[in-house]
Amino acid sequence: MTGGTHQHCGDELCETGLDLYSRALREGHLSSGEVSVAPCLVDLGLLHPAIDDLDRLEPVPPTVALQRLLRSSEDRIADERRRGQRMADVFEPLMRLGRRGLRTEDTPTLRILSSKERTGQAIEEAMAEGRKELLAIQPHDAHVTKRPDILEGAMKRDQDFLDRGARVRALYQHTTRHAPYTRARYEQLTGDVEARTLDEVTERLIVVDRTVAFIPASADRSLALEVRHPALIAYFVNTFDRLWHLATPMHPQAAHQPTLNGITPRQRAIAALLVEGHTDTDIADRLGMNVRTARVHIAKLAATLGSESRAQLGYLIGQSGILDQEA
Numbered sequence: 549m550t551g552g553t554h555q556h557c558g559d560e561l562c563e564t565g566l567d568l569y570s571r572a573l574r575e576g577h578l579s580s581g582e583v584s585v586a587p588c589l590v591d592l593g594l595l596h597p598a599i600d601d602l603d604r605l606e607p608v609p610p611t612v613a614l615q616r617l618l619r620s621s622e623d624r625i626a627d628e629r630r631r632g633q634r635m636a637d638v639f640e641p642l643m644r645l646g647r648r649g650l651r652t653e654d655t656p657t658l659r660i661l662s663s664k665e666r667t668g669q670a671i672e673e674a675m676a677e678g679r680k681e682l683l684a685i686q687p688h689d690a691h692v693t694k695r696p697d698i699l700e701g702a703m704k705r706d707q708d709f710l711d712r713g714a715r716v717r718a719l720y721q722h723t724t725r726h727a728p729y730t731r732a733r734y735e736q737l738t739g740d741v742e743a744r745t746l747d748e749v750t751e752r753l754i755v756v757d758r759t760v761a762f763i764p765a766s767a768d769r770s771l772a773l774e775v776r777h778p779a780l781i782a783y784f785v786n787t788f789d790r791l792w793h794l795a796t797p798m799h800p801q802a803a804h805q806p807t808l809n810g811i812t813p814r815q816r817a818i819a820a821l822l823v824e825g826h827t828d829t830d831i832a833d834r835l836g837m838n839v840r841t842a843r844v845h846i847a848k849l850a851a852t853l854g855s856e857s858r859a860q861l862g863y864l865i866g867q868s869g870i871l872d873q874e875a
Contacts, residue, residue, distance in 0.1 A: 565589050572607040580605055592617065657777035660765060667762065667772040668701075674756040675709050682709060683788045684718040685753040688836035703733060710739030718743045719791055721836035722814065725798050734799040744795035747817035748834050755784055811870050815849045818842065819865045 561569070565586035572578045572595060580603045589595045594613050595605040608616075661667040675682065706716060716737075722745045724730045734743055752769065754762045761784050765771035775781065811819070814835075821831045832842040846861075853868055855861035865871065 561592065561594070562586060562588060565592075565594075569594050569607060572605070573610070577604045577606045579603060657775070657780075659774040659776075661762075661772040661774055664770060664772075670772075670774055671754060671756075671762055672705055674760050674762075675705055678709060678714060678756045679712055680714055680757045681755075682706070682714065682716045682718075683753070683755040683785065684716070685749050685751075685788065685791070686718060686720050686724075687749050687752060688721050688724055699733070703736060706741075707737055707739070710737065710741060715740035716742070717788075717792065719749055719788070719795055720745045720798065721749055722747050722796070722817075723836040741799070742797075743799040744792060745798050746791060746795045747814070749791065750787070753784060753788065755781065755788065758782075758785055810852045811849065811868075812845075815845055815852070816870055818845050819849060820871055822846070823862055823865055823871070 565588045568578060568583060568586050569589055572589075577598065578595065580597075583589055583595060583605055590605070592613070593616060594608055596608060598604040598606050661670055710716060716739070718741075720730065720743060725745045730743075734741065751764050752762075758781055759776065761775040761781055763773050763775065763784075765773040775784070817835060818831055821834065826834070828839050828842050828846065831846075832839045835842065849865075850856075850861050853861065853864040855864050
């Protein structure tokens with residue numbers, strides 16, 4: 549490359565520089581005059597002066613040069629990510645203020661919450677502003693039950709909400725109705741609060757005052773979606789109401805689930821999933837129990853129906869008519 553100005557991005561190797569670097573690797577060195585047409589070689593650290601002759605430039609091994617350039621690139625990416633996070637942290641409260649003060653068509657109706665901490669904070673803020681009603685679907689979460697601090701925080705948040713004259717309606721799985729943390733929660737809360745249970749519930753859902761909802765946005769619930777779109781909110785509320793009418797009261801007045809022909813309600817729920825072809829693990833996950841407990845129920849169901857094999861059990865379930873009976 550002769551004549552003109554040598555210009556390109558600082559971390560790129562131009563064609564002239566690549567030819568010269570290849571030649572330096574073959575011959576072992578180049579003169580500083582030869583390299584003047586491609587200063588990027590020195591700028592990128594691909595050539596360096598020899599100790600005994602500063603006018604002679606020797607090549608850095610390609611593996612060393614590549615690792616150095618990759619590290620530099622990774623540092624720049626990390627800096628940009630930190631810059632982006634700083635910008636997000638600055639603008640998040642501003643966007644929240646804008647959403648409260650300007651109810652226009654430009655107001656975001658969907659927002660990704662990037663961590664469990666951010667999600668918890670957003671829920672607390674929504675409930676702090678709420679005055680009417682909280683609807684919640686709470687599937688079994690072993691992680692939360694092992695965190696007294698999370699449970700205590702949720703209790704305080706709910707009680708503050710109730711103290712403002714609001715009501716709480718919550719749906720759980722049947723497997724949690726006798727859990728110590730569930731009983732303690734509703735024995736301590738005072739106000740207009742109701743809880744019901746189902747064999748299976750949807751993923752977690754929280755709706756505050758029918759204006760804002762929170763749902764998981766990832767399988768591990770590390771991400772959440774804040775929803776303020778009226779049509780989606782109406783859909784969530786309708787879904788909750790349908791499940792609520794199908795559920796069994798747990799608090800304040802617990803309803804007894806009857807046993808029919810020796811088959812418990814839990815066993816009927818398991819029977820329905822067995823007929824659909826689900827594995828023991830799938831059944832345990834969907835009903836909020838461990839696999840060992842699920843297998844105990846399956847064994848009791850098989851003994852009640854006189855089944856000697858898994859295939860026969862499915863047939864006997866169909867013949868028994870237990871799935872046609874209503875509790």
